[in-house]
Amino acid sequence: MTGLLVTGLGVVAPTGVGAEAHWSSVLREEAAIGPIEGFDPTAYGISLAGQVRDFRPADHVDSRLMVQTDRWTWMSLAAATLAAEDAGYSAPEDAYATSVFLAAGSGGNEFSQHEIQGLWAKGPRSVGAYQSIAWFYAASTGQISIRDGYKGPSGVVVSEAAGGLDSIGWARRVARRGTPAILVGGTEAGMCPYALLCQATSGRLSTATRPEAAYLPFDRRANGHVVGEGGAILLLEEPGAARARGVGRVWGEVCGYGATHDAHHHEDPAPDAGQYARAIRLSLADAGVTPEEVDLVLADGAGTPELDALELAAIGEAFASRSTPVPVSAPSSWTGRLMAGGSALAVATAVLAMRDGIAPGTAHLDDPVDAPGVELLRRPRVQPVSTVVVLARGFGGFNSSLVLRRYEGGATA
Structure with missing residues (x-):
């Protein structure tokens, strides 16, 4: 659909x-x-x-x-x-x-x-x-x-x-x-x-x-x-x-969404990434997209060792079936975390990346952590960007994942 x-x-x-x-x-x-x-x-x-x-x-x-x-x-x-x-x-x-x-x-x-x-x-x-x-x-x-x-x-x-x-x-x-x-x-x-x-x-x-x-x-x-x-x-x-109404340009298509809640503690994160990974899997299933088809993940990028490790664990679990590491970037590193505005901006960033075939990099990523199954992008890179997963977490245990796809229908007019 x-x-x-x-x-x-x-x-x-x-x-x-x-x-x-x-x-x-x-x-x-x-x-x-x-x-x-x-x-x-x-x-x-x-x-x-x-x-x-x-x-x-x-x-x-x-x-x-x-x-x-x-x-x-x-x-x-x-x-x-x-x-x-x-x-x-x-x-x-x-x-x-x-x-x-x-x-x-x-x-x-x-x-x-x-x-x-x-x-x-x-x-x-x-x-x-x-x-x-x-x-x-x-x-x-x-x-x-x-x-x-x-x-x-x-x-x-x-x-x-x-x-x-x-x-x-x-x-x-x-x-x-x-x-x-x-x-x-x-x-x-x-x-x-x-x-x-x-x-x-x-x-x-x-x-x-x-x-x-x-x-x-x-x-x-x-x-x-x-x-x-x-x-x-x-x-x-x-x-x-x-x-x-004759729209001539389409930036992209929203094709999948999933959301879960840790149900753990109103301030402390859950000790595992199970619900976060589940949100990603739900969005992929909703979109009818396999992990292998995803070209780029725009991560939440909390910027604390504990939360970053949990996010990488969730991504690794959700994309474990891939034959190659999934490319991951945290574009919020360029702006700071904008709360609700940040995940909205990440969606705009995703469709711009699809338009130009460029995956954005992560600011000041000079000494990346170990990330099995994940390729952390340090610099902008020209590559196919047809399917993007955008991730976001909210303080208190909210986990959300959105799947965007390049619109292949051409002009609607």
Whole structure:
């Protein structure tokens, strides 16, 4: 059965605004991680992050809407516009023919920081009415739906970093029930003192002060991850609907999805990778794809020795039947971990890799760990990229796997 088609990409990421800017940065091996700007993070023992430094909200968001919303919603509004423009998509006469199903991990942090400071300093009357909607984890979904007139079944997924993939899983359900077009993915903007403190309590953030030593997935020097902001929103369409409106370019096809939960502990990972491997196997079975057919795996890349080892064990188990090691890359190493926005950005990266036949590398992978059955990619490499598996894990035990395939149907018009 033909899956949903990826017809539009909207990227707002530390590597650039726009899909091509992001992809060019990854291929040039330009890590977008640097010193935190906007406040002094010294008290938290964290100094680096992946920030979107060339994003001008006023270029994408009406000033009247900006005062009501947080930076993460500004990024989602911008990415949604970019995705629709990329697909040549405008709201159809039937307002219920388009859905918005995004992921979110932390909501409107920067807006809340400002309001909390006002509450502490001046009392309750200093808190504005917009606080009630700007922080809410469904704000981006709602604001895009309102602004663009998309009234199809909509919602928000909260499964931390796995959310970007899980939003696509939900989109498939929505499409099966008759909605032909769905915006998926998500963005995050957790770069303020309040949000950084919340992240730091996980104990998984790197305290390194040099970007080249901070976020090192699958390297023996791995010492934690670096937080980031931004993400991606994609337009998915049912093939018949895309054909009917004359779409000329298709980025790729969503052909398989699987999700599991460790059911172990709300903070500590399960001691084995069984459920993670099961999610991968479920996605491959759903897609009707064998491990031998997979050209590339884009890994979650937690950046801690324990979690990296578990991920490699899961990949090794799921792809044990292959005759050759499966190529694996962790492109989040260039941007930092963007929570829900990171897995959405990985999907955009995957379809760009399929378009150009280039597998991206992993930043600063100078001393890779032993990885039986896995080929860890250190540099970008020209190779066939027709089938890609994208992996994501969310804090608390969420495991998700998505299978994407190059669209061989040609132009739909």
